Amino acid sequence: MSxxxxxxxxETGTVYVRTAEGEKVVGSWQAGTPEEALAYFERKYEGLVVEIGLLEKRVKTTDLSAKDAQTAIEHIRHQVDEHHVVGDLAALSARLDKLVATVDSRREERKAQKAKQADEARSAKEALVTEAEELAQSEQWRSAxxxxxxxxxxxxxxxxLDRKSDDELWHRFSHARSAFSKRRKAHFAQLxxxxxxxxxxKERLVAEAEALQNSTDWGATAARYRELMADWKAAGRAQREHEDDLWNRFRGAQDVFFAARSGVFAERDAEQTENLTAKEELADEAEKLVPVTDLKAARAAFRTLNERWEAIGHVPRDARPKVEGRMHAVERAIQEAEEAEWRRTNPEARARAAGLTGQLQDAVEKLRKQIDAARAAGNDAKADKLSKELEGRQALLDQALKGLEEFGG
Structure with a gap:
C-alpha cells in the first residue's frame, strides 16, 4: 500500500485521489509498484496542469473566440470531474472557474468593442453619405x-452595420452617386x-469657303469670307479630332483666294506696306500692355486694338507671320493673366489653402502651449524636442501664409 x-x-492495486468530498477511485494498477502507479496518475495530472496553462495563455494572448474557449474549458473540466488523475483537483477546478470568468469578461469587452466599432462605422458611413449627397449637386465634374x-x-x-441600417445608408449613398453620374452624363451629352x-x-462653312476660293469677284468674296469668319467664331468648337482639320481647310481656302487676289493686285503692295506700318504701330501699342497689371483694362484695350487691326487689311505676305506673331504673343500674355486670375480667385483652391493654414496655425499654437508646459514642469529635454518640431511647423505655416496671400489674403 502506498x-x-x-x-x-x-493492497488490491486500486488507486484513489483525495478530494474535499472524500476519496475518489482513479483507476486500477496491476503492472508495477504502487509508487509507479501514483507516478503515472500524477503525470496525467501534470498533463492537465499544462493543458490548463496553455489555455490560459491562449485566452490572454490570442483572439480565441469565447465559444471555442468555453468548449476547451468544458473538455478539461470533464477530465477533472472524471478524476482519473492524482493531484489537487480543487486547484484545477478553481483555475477553470477563474478562466471561465476571464472568458466571460473578454466576451463582454468584445461585445462592447463591437458596439463601439458599429457606432463609429455608422457615423463614418453617415458622413460619407452626407458628403456624397453634397457632391451629387456639384458641377466640378472631374474633382467631384x-x-x-x-x-x-x-x-x-x-x-x-446591421443589414437594415447598412442597406438604407448604401441606398442613399448609391442614389447620390447615380444622381451625379446622371447629371454629368447629361452635361457631356449636351456638350x-x-x-x-x-x-x-463648320463643315458647311468649309464647303462654302472652298467653293469661293477660286472666285475673282475680289470685293464681294473678301466680304463674304469675313462673314464666314464671323460665323466660324460664333459656331463654337467642334470635337477636338475635327476642329484642327476643319480650321486648316477653312483657312486654306481663304489663303488660296487672298493669295490669288494679292497676285492680281500686285500694285496694291504699297497699300499693304502702309498696312504693315499701321499694324506694327498697333503691335507696339499692344506690347505696352505687357506685363499685364490691370487685366480688365488690358483686355478692353486689346479688344479695341484688335478691331482696328482687323479693319486695316492685309500686309505683305512675307511680313505677316512676324507682325501677327507679335499680336498673338500679347494675346497669349493676356490669356495667361486671365488663367492666373482665375486660379487666384478659384474658391476651391482658396478654401484648401485657408484650411491648410488654419490647421498649421492650430498645430503651431498647440506646440507652443506644450513647450510652455514642458518648461514650467522643468522638462527642458521635451521642450527642446518640441521646439525643433515647432520650427518645422512654423516654416510650413509661413509658406502656407505666403501662398494664401496669393489668393488675396
Missing part, C-alpha cells in the same frame, strides 16, 4: 467624380451635341 498527500494505492470614387473605396474599408452641331455648321 500513498502521498493527494492519493494512495491499496474623383472624390466620389475615393468615398466608395473608403466605404468598402468600413465594417458592415457633345453642341460640338456635333458646331462640326456640322
Amino acid at each position: 500513498s502521498d498527500p493527494w492519493g494512495r494505492v491499496d 467624380g474623383e472624390r466620389l470614387r475615393a468615398l466608395v473605396d473608403t466605404w468598402k474599408g468600413l465594417p458592415r 457633345d451635341a453642341q460640338r456635333e452641331d458646331a462640326r456640322k455648321a
Whole structure:
C-alpha cells in the first residue's frame, strides 16, 4: 500500500485521489509498484496542469473566440470531474472557474468593442453619405467624380452595420452617386451635341469657303469670307479630332483666294506696306500692355486694338507671320493673366489653402502651449524636442501664409 498527500494505492492495486468530498477511485494498477502507479496518475495530472496553462495563455494572448474557449474549458473540466488523475483537483477546478470568468469578461469587452466599432462605422458611413449627397449637386465634374470614387473605396474599408441600417445608408449613398453620374452624363451629352452641331455648321462653312476660293469677284468674296469668319467664331468648337482639320481647310481656302487676289493686285503692295506700318504701330501699342497689371483694362484695350487691326487689311505676305506673331504673343500674355486670375480667385483652391493654414496655425499654437508646459514642469529635454518640431511647423505655416496671400489674403 502506498500513498502521498493527494492519493494512495491499496493492497488490491486500486488507486484513489483525495478530494474535499472524500476519496475518489482513479483507476486500477496491476503492472508495477504502487509508487509507479501514483507516478503515472500524477503525470496525467501534470498533463492537465499544462493543458490548463496553455489555455490560459491562449485566452490572454490570442483572439480565441469565447465559444471555442468555453468548449476547451468544458473538455478539461470533464477530465477533472472524471478524476482519473492524482493531484489537487480543487486547484484545477478553481483555475477553470477563474478562466471561465476571464472568458466571460473578454466576451463582454468584445461585445462592447463591437458596439463601439458599429457606432463609429455608422457615423463614418453617415458622413460619407452626407458628403456624397453634397457632391451629387456639384458641377466640378472631374474633382467631384474623383472624390466620389475615393468615398466608395473608403466605404468598402468600413465594417458592415446591421443589414437594415447598412442597406438604407448604401441606398442613399448609391442614389447620390447615380444622381451625379446622371447629371454629368447629361452635361457631356449636351456638350457633345453642341460640338456635333458646331462640326456640322463648320463643315458647311468649309464647303462654302472652298467653293469661293477660286472666285475673282475680289470685293464681294473678301466680304463674304469675313462673314464666314464671323460665323466660324460664333459656331463654337467642334470635337477636338475635327476642329484642327476643319480650321486648316477653312483657312486654306481663304489663303488660296487672298493669295490669288494679292497676285492680281500686285500694285496694291504699297497699300499693304502702309498696312504693315499701321499694324506694327498697333503691335507696339499692344506690347505696352505687357506685363499685364490691370487685366480688365488690358483686355478692353486689346479688344479695341484688335478691331482696328482687323479693319486695316492685309500686309505683305512675307511680313505677316512676324507682325501677327507679335499680336498673338500679347494675346497669349493676356490669356495667361486671365488663367492666373482665375486660379487666384478659384474658391476651391482658396478654401484648401485657408484650411491648410488654419490647421498649421492650430498645430503651431498647440506646440507652443506644450513647450510652455514642458518648461514650467522643468522638462527642458521635451521642450527642446518640441521646439525643433515647432520650427518645422512654423516654416510650413509661413509658406502656407505666403501662398494664401496669393489668393488675396
